[in-house]
Amino acid sequence: xxHLLTELRQGxxxxxxxxxxxxxxxxxxxxxxxxxxxSQREADKTVEYLGNELQITVWLxxxxxxxxxxxxxxxxxxxxxxxxxxxxxxxxxxxxxxxQDEAYRLAQGLFDAELFEGGEDAPLQVADFRASYRVTPQxxxxxEGITSAVQGLEGVSYLSDQREELQPVYQIIDYLKFGSLGxxxxxxxxxxxxxxxxxxxxxLARRKEIGIMRLVGASGLYISLPFLxxxxxxxxxxxxxxxxALAALMQFGIVEGVSQQLQFLPWVGWPDYxxxxxxxxITGPLLTVLPTLLLTRKYSKV
Amino acid sequence: MIRFxxxxxxxxxPGKPALDSVTVEVEKGEFVFLVGASGSGKSTAxxxxxxxxxxxDGRVYVAGKEINRLAGWKVPRxxxxxxxxxxxxxxxxxxxxGENVAFAMQVTGHSRKEIRRAVPxxxxxxxxxxxxxxxxxxLSGGEQQRVAIAxxxxxxxMILIADxxxxxxxxxxxxxxxTLLERINAETDMTVVMATHDESIVDRxxxxxxxxxxxxxxxxxxxxxxxxxxxxxxQGV
Numbered sequence: 001x002x003h004l005l006t007e008l009r010q011g012x013x014x015x016x017x018x019x020x021x022x023x024x025x026x027x028x029x030x031x032x033x034x035x036x037x038x039s040q041r042e043a044d045k046t047v048e049y050l051g052n053e054l055q056i057t058v059w060l061x062x063x064x065x066x067x068x069x070x071x072x073x074x075x076x077x078x079x080x081x082x083x084x085x086x087x088x089x090x091x092x093x094x095x096x097x098x099x100q101d102e103a104y105r106l107a108q109g110l111f112d113a114e115l116f117e118g119g120e121d122a123p124l125q126v127a128d129f130r131a132s133y134r135v136t137p138q139x140x141x142x143x144e145g146i147t148s149a150v151q152g153l154e155g156v157s158y159l160s161d162q163r164e165e166l167q168p169v170y171q172i173i174d175y176l177k178f179g180s181l182g183x184x185x186x187x188x189x190x191x192x193x194x195x196x197x198x199x200x201x202x203x204l205a206r207r208k209e210i211g212i213m214r215l216v217g218a219s220g221l222y223i224s225l226p227f228l229x230x231x232x233x234x235x236x237x238x239x240x241x242x243x244x245a246l247a248a249l250m251q252f253g254i255v256e257g258v259s260q261q262l263q264f265l266p267w268v269g270w271p272d273y274x275x276x277x278x279x280x281x282i283t284g285p286l287l288t289v290l291p292t293l294l295l296t297r298k299y300s301k302v
Numbered sequence: 303m304i305r306f307x308x309x310x311x312x313x314x315x316p317g318k319p320a321l322d323s324v325t326v327e328v329e330k331g332e333f334v335f336l337v338g339a340s341g342s343g344k345s346t347a348x349x350x351x352x353x354x355x356x357x358x359d360g361r362v363y364v365a366g367k368e369i370n371r372l373a374g375w376k377v378p379r380x381x382x383x384x385x386x387x388x389x390x391x392x393x394x395x396x397x398x399x400g401e402n403v404a405f406a407m408q409v410t411g412h413s414r415k416e417i418r419r420a421v422p423x424x425x426x427x428x429x430x431x432x433x434x435x436x437x438x439x440x441l442s443g444g445e446q447q448r449v450a451i452a453x454x455x456x457x458x459x460m461i462l463i464a465d466x467x468x469x470x471x472x473x474x475x476x477x478x479x480x481t482l483l484e485r486i487n488a489e490t491d492m493t494v495v496m497a498t499h500d501e502s503i504v505d506r507x508x509x510x511x512x513x514x515x516x517x518x519x520x521x522x523x524x525x526x527x528x529x530x531x532x533x534x535x536x537q538g539v
Contacts, residue, residue: 213409216381216386216405216409217410218378
């Protein structure tokens with residue numbers, strides 16, 4: 001053990017600049033990989049949350065509707081046909097009818113009261129609203145069956161899909177996820193090559209010592225141990241720095257940041273951070289230990 | 303202790319094999335000079351004993367093990383039975399004399415207690431008592447070679463391989479080193495195989511001489527001189 005610690009100290013001191021380069025590259029690449037993992041979990045949460053609530057709204061015609069499929073206010077017969085179609089569709093889990101007056105009442109809770117004041121002169125009247133069906137699909141991702149069944153039915157004004165409105169949110173998460181994972185992959189490759197170079201240089205600096213070790217009968221593992229200790233030490237530093245950076249991102253960027261401003265979305269929390277920490281805690285050492293093992297096997301081959 | 307049975311070693315590429323069907327045996331406790339011109343196959347023979355390479359054909363036995371069949375992970379154990387000394391000493395210049403000798407024990411897993419006992423004893427045996435804390439570059443060539451010998455024998459191997467150990471030394475110092483090797487051989491019953499170009503030493507010490515020429519064994523003579531007549535008939539001639 002004493003020999004190992006001495007070798008580790010000497011090894012780290014021998015090539016300080018290279019070791020700093022490895023640690024910094026590991027730090028940045030693991031942090032980016034961590035951001036990628038957190039983004040993935042954020043995407044999962046968002047889809048899970050919004051996906052459950054995702055509904056298609058089938059708007060029925062109002063009296064003065066100028067949509068192509070409308071010839072006036074939807075008739076009871078047309079409405080029943082729409083309802084029957086939805087009930088018979090295997091893709092529909094549930095369909096809730098929202099009549100015109102209910103739509104009017106809901107709008108009163110969302111918009112300025114002025115719009116509804118003034119009796120018959122009020123800017124918004126019951127007749128301005130459309131009755132609708134709020135349809136929950138069996139599978140949030142599969143709505144084509146429903147739209148093709150309902151679209152074009154008499155009395156149907158149009159269909160709206162909330163997901164179109166949420167597309168930008170998903171897109172931002174995707175950019176963040178794939179962008180950070182892409183950069184992380186490039187940087188992790190750089191870290192891998194840097195580690196390989198560091199091992200090569202260290203082996204070159206110690207070639208006489210390694211030669212003697214081999215001759216007197218030191219085992220391959222014994223020869224490799226100082227290299228492995230160096231690799232693990234660098235990985236540990238990279239993971240600690242990266243874990244710190246990700247913790248700061250969580251606290252100031254998410255917990256005290258966006259989660260306060262965008263409360264309608266679910267946000268990743270500390271359990272997700274711990275999961276991410278475990279991922280980088282495994283990736284970091286693997287990145288340094290694997291090339292070290294492969295290369296030292298080559299240099300310490302007996 | 304060491305047995306070559308029709309050993310041929312060919313390296314990739316055209317040309318004659320480095321060793322060509324060599325059969326020879328060295329008994330425990332023997333002192334053998336391995337002589338021959340450059341390229342005669344001496345180094346290949348030593349590398350085969352150390353299992354740094356394997357024969358292309360034939361069998362090599364070292365300390366009772368057939369090295370052809372020896373698994374890679376067992377090689378370190380074999381090498382602990384063999385001490386090695388080189389022409390260029392190969393000392394670690396950042397370590398003191400004592401540390402250089404202790405290094406061979408440390409890396410083979412000896413305890414600190416064993417090291418503390420064995421290192422001064424071995425330094426005394428090679429005539430370097432009191433110089434444990436000196437650095438290699440503070441020593442003469444002869445003293446450096448003594449350190450290398452101490453490092454080679456501190457683990458009490460069964461075989462000592464000496465590859466041109468006097469090649470960098472003046473005649474008087476070479477003689478001291480030879481005396482030391484002879485004493486180690488006599489006192490410890492360690493088998494010594496010494497590859498050399500040094501005619502005067504071979505002629506003076508009159509040990510068993512194994513001579514190689516272009517990869518073939520051309521002489522195996524007890525008490526022979528450097529330039530003796532071939533006493534074995536190379537196979538196939």
